[in-house]
Amino acid sequence: MVSGSASRRRLPPRLWLSGLWLGLVIFAAALAPWISPHDPLNQDLFAGRLPPLWMEGSQPSYWLGTDNLGRDVLSRILHGSRIAIAVAFVAGICTCLIGTALGMAAGYFGGWTDRVISRLVEIWMAFPPVLFCILLIAVLGTGLVAIIVAIIVIDWTRFCRVVRAEALNQSRMDYVESARVAGYSRYRTLLAEIFPNILPTATALLSLEMGIAVIVEAILSFVNLSISTDAPTWGGMIAEGRISIHQAWWVLAFPLVALFLTVLSFSQFGEGLKDRFDPVLR
Amino acid sequence: MRVLQAATARFVSTIIAIFGIAIVVFVAVRIVPGNPIAMMLPPGATSGDIDRLEALYGLDKSILEQFAIWLGNALQGDLGTSISLRRDVLGLVLGRLPATLELSILALVFALALGFALALAGARYRGTPAEAGIDVVNGVGLSVPDFLWGLFLILLFGVIWPVFHISGRITPQSDLPFATQFFLAESLVRLRFDLAADLLAHMFMPALALSLPLAAMIGRLLKQSIKETLHLDYVETARTRGYSENAVIFSEALRNALLPTLTLIGVQFTFLIGGTVIIERLFSYEGLGNMAIDAVINRDLPLIQGIVLVFAVIVTAVNLAVDLTYALLNPRLRRG
Numbered sequence: 001m002v003s004g005s006a007s008r009r010r011l012p013p014r015l016w017l018s019g020l021w022l023g024l025v026i027f028a029a030a031l032a033p034w035i036s037p038h039d040p041l042n043q044d045l046f047a048g049r050l051p052p053l054w055m056e057g058s059q060p061s062y063w064l065g066t067d068n069l070g071r072d073v074l075s076r077i078l079h080g081s082r083i084a085i086a087v088a089f090v091a092g093i094c095t096c097l098i099g100t101a102l103g104m105a106a107g108y109f110g111g112w113t114d115r116v117i118s119r120l121v122e123i124w125m126a127f128p129p130v131l132f133c134i135l136l137i138a139v140l141g142t143g144l145v146a147i148i149v150a151i152i153v154i155d156w157t158r159f160c161r162v163v164r165a166e167a168l169n170q171s172r173m174d175y176v177e178s179a180r181v182a183g184y185s186r187y188r189t190l191l192a193e194i195f196p197n198i199l200p201t202a203t204a205l206l207s208l209e210m211g212i213a214v215i216v217e218a219i220l221s222f223v224n225l226s227i228s229t230d231a232p233t234w235g236g237m238i239a240e241g242r243i244s245i246h247q248a249w250w251v252l253a254f255p256l257v258a259l260f261l262t263v264l265s266f267s268q269f270g271e272g273l274k275d276r277f278d279p280v281l282r
Numbered sequence: 283m284r285v286l287q288a289a290t291a292r293f294v295s296t297i298i299a300i301f302g303i304a305i306v307v308f309v310a311v312r313i314v315p316g317n318p319i320a321m322m323l324p325p326g327a328t329s330g331d332i333d334r335l336e337a338l339y340g341l342d343k344s345i346l347e348q349f350a351i352w353l354g355n356a357l358q359g360d361l362g363t364s365i366s367l368r369r370d371v372l373g374l375v376l377g378r379l380p381a382t383l384e385l386s387i388l389a390l391v392f393a394l395a396l397g398f399a400l401a402l403a404g405a406r407y408r409g410t411p412a413e414a415g416i417d418v419v420n421g422v423g424l425s426v427p428d429f430l431w432g433l434f435l436i437l438l439f440g441v442i443w444p445v446f447h448i449s450g451r452i453t454p455q456s457d458l459p460f461a462t463q464f465f466l467a468e469s470l471v472r473l474r475f476d477l478a479a480d481l482l483a484h485m486f487m488p489a490l491a492l493s494l495p496l497a498a499m500i501g502r503l504l505k506q507s508i509k510e511t512l513h514l515d516y517v518e519t520a521r522t523r524g525y526s527e528n529a530v531i532f533s534e535a536l537r538n539a540l541l542p543t544l545t546l547i548g549v550q551f552t553f554l555i556g557g558t559v560i561i562e563r564l565f566s567y568e569g570l571g572n573m574a575i576d577a578v579i580n581r582d583l584p585l586i587q588g589i590v591l592v593f594a595v596i597v598t599a600v601n602l603a604v605d606l607t608y609a610l611l612n613p614r615l616r617r618g
Contacts, residue, residue: 126301128347130556131593137584138578139310217426219560222429223575238433240434242564245448249441256433260426 015272018265022203025262028078029085036075040232044070047115049248065250069238076232077258083233084262087144087217091151092210098152099159100202106160107167108190117160124157133216142225151213159205166201170194200277203272211266218259234259289606296602303594304356307587308349352587361591362584366577371588375570379592380463381451382562382569386493386555388466388485392493394547395555397500404505405512406529416501423498428557432491434562439487446482449566452477488565492557496550503546505538514538541612548604552597 024232028035047070053063057058064073090141106117132154170176171194179189221235222242234255241252336342340351355362361371404416440448452458452465458477460468466485469477511517512535520534521527559571566572570589577585 020577026456066550123302127306128552128556128597130559131590134559134574134578135307135310135586135590143324194504211425215429217430223560223563225575225578242436245436245441249437252433256430256437258436260430260504263427263430264422264425268421271425 012275014268018269018272021261021265022269025081025258025265026085031083032078032082036072036078037063038072038075040071040079041230042071046070049244049251050246052250053255060145064254067237067248067251068244071257073237073254076237077234077255080232080234080237080241080255081258081262082087083221083231084214084217084259086208087148087151088213088266091148091213091216094148095152095155095157095209095213096202099156100163100198102156103160103163103169104190104194104198107164107169108171108194109186110168114164118164121157121160124154129154131281133220137220137225142220144226147217147220147226148213151216155212158209159202162201162205163198166198167194170197189274200273201262204274204277207266207270207273211263211270214259214266215263223251288609289421292602292605296598299598300591300595303598304353304591305349307347307590307594308352309445312345312348312583336470356591361588364577364582364588366580366582366585371584373590374573375588376570377463378570378573381465381567382555382558382571384464384466384487385489385562385567385569386551386558389492389554390491390496390547390551392489393496396493396497397504399503400497401504401508402531402536404473404501405508405535406528408509416505420498420502423494426495426501428491428495428554429564431494432488432561435487435491436564445483446486449484451481451484451568453484463595484565484567488558488561491564492554492561496547496554499546499550500543504539504543507542508535511535511538511601522613532548541608544611545604548600548607551604552600555593555596555600 044066047059047062047066048068048134050062050066050070051058052065052073053060055065058065062072062074064077066072069075102117108116133150136150136153140149174194176189179193184193217226218235218238219232221233222239224236224239226233226235237255238252238259239251241248241255245252333342340348343351352362359372361375363369364371364374367374400416400420404413407413407416436448439446447453458465459472459474462468466478466481469475469481508531512530517530517534520530525534558569559574561567562569562571563575570592574586574589574593576582577589
């Protein structure tokens with residue numbers, strides 16, 4: 001979709017900066033077992049609450065210090081990225097697929113399809129998301145699958161609304177009429193003609209949604225409603241760091257920075273894509 | 283007359299929405315896997331014991347019967363008994379609600395102050411590097427959720443520069459003079475400024491964390507609206523009549539730029555109230571949201587039901603209030 005002049009234009013810093021960080025996190029998630037200096041679950045009570053490398057009393061192999069049980073903070077952050085990235089991609093992509101499919105159907109077919117889907121979206125929007133999430137976790141139980149299902153169930157409307165409007169716009173364009181005249185079936189028009197024009201919007205939204213998924217997982221791990229406490233998660237580390245904050249601030253601070261940069265990068269990447277795809281701005 | 287008709291219609295639809303949410307909550311909570319009754323009993327309880335307790339909480343009847351009983355009781359103000367705390371749900375919820383309301387309102391005040399300051403500064407210094415700086419602040423504020431702001435504030439004002447309390451609502455003490463649960467409001471009415479200061483020192487960080495995303499939203503939208511009105515004829519007229527740029531922004535542009543911002547604040551305030559759930563947990567603040575998380579962890583169905591219902595009533599009430607205010611303030615609707 002990017003035209004020649006746009007690709008020659010300098011890449012905006014927020015796109016490459018956020019892309020760089022996300023690349024790093026994905027790299028860490030893929031290679032965590034091989035690049036971690038320590039076993040993230042290995043406890044060493046004699047090496048508890050060691051400060052990061054540049055502070056007095058640190059040990060050289062623990063770059064970012066250790067937590068209350070003597071586990072290496074850096075290795076736990078690297079391993080924690082696996083859950084974050086897994087939830088971001090699985091929940092993000094599923095939400096995107098379902099929301100986009102329903103949005104395209106509503107916008108292109110119109111009529112009762114549109115009426116049913118739009119009414120459903122309205123009902124969904126009336127429910128405050130945090131409460132909805134609590135209710136769903138209470139119903140589905142805790143665990144990774146429950147979190148992913150909860151994110152999909154709550155957030156599909158985000159895609160549906162935007163894509164519906166976009167599909168409605170596109171279906172009024174001349175090229176859709178020419179496709180009809182050329183004898184294309186409705187489904188073929190939808191998939192081969194309209195879908196490629198919706199893809200940029202959906203991709204930008206997907207990046208935003210991945211950031212939301214990461215934060216939802218972190219919050220649920222923080223309140224101990226996510227996966228079992230054995231596997232390191234950023235939210236779980238933050239919860240432990242919150243308790244021992246006056247003794248060892250680094251247990252809270254480093255996973256927090258990782259989470260912050262990841263959430264910020266997903267949203268800035270999405271915003272950057274949105275600007276870049278926007279034909280008016282281009 | 284048309285306003286009155288619209289208001290009535292809006293009121294009826296609000297009641298229908300609350301009823302709908304009640305049904306959803308009721309059904310959702312009934313299909314929870316795991317038996318909460320079994321968790322209440324000591325190990326070694328017989329199935330007869332379980333049956334007796336189920337009968338006590340009405341869980342042995344059909345779903346429809348249970349709903350009819352629950353709805354009838356709820357309309358009389360009886361939301362059942364909490365399974366984990368073994369106390370009346372309505373009493374528990376009403377005991378915690380004032381803490382959450384005070385926190386939400388303080389957060390709204392912070393958001394308005396910060397958002398207006400950002401918007402006015404951005405509009406005043408439009409086109410300069412200062413405006414670009416404000417845009418970056420707004421952008422970061424928008425894309426980082428309240429939970430993360432809360433954690434950063436804990437590191438900043440709890441550890442690096444410990445000036446505020448990081449947990450609780452008030453410093454524990456034996457002789458609290460309060461008759462209601464509205465501690466902050468009551469301490470001000472009773473002129474106990476020492477207690478008010480202590481409450482504010484506890485509430486400052488959670489309220490600020492809740493307010494930052496909303497402040498960024500207000501800042502962005504209001505600045506945009508002000509900049510748009512600055513090009514309109516009557517503003518130009520004011521300018522040619524010798525008004526200073528500050529006066530033009532404050533007295534002419536701001537007034538007319540407010541309406542879209544008001545709608546935004548209304549909608550986003552309900553999200554802010556939802557955000558109290560996790561922020562209260564983070565700061566160990568004894569409000570409704572903190573109780574909601576405990577209720578989920580303990581699988582306390584009647585309590586979850588009561589809390590979600592109360593939140594839903596608040597959110598729909600705020601939406602109703604916003605729509606009515608909008609109708610009153612919008613001259614196009616008023617004249618009709």
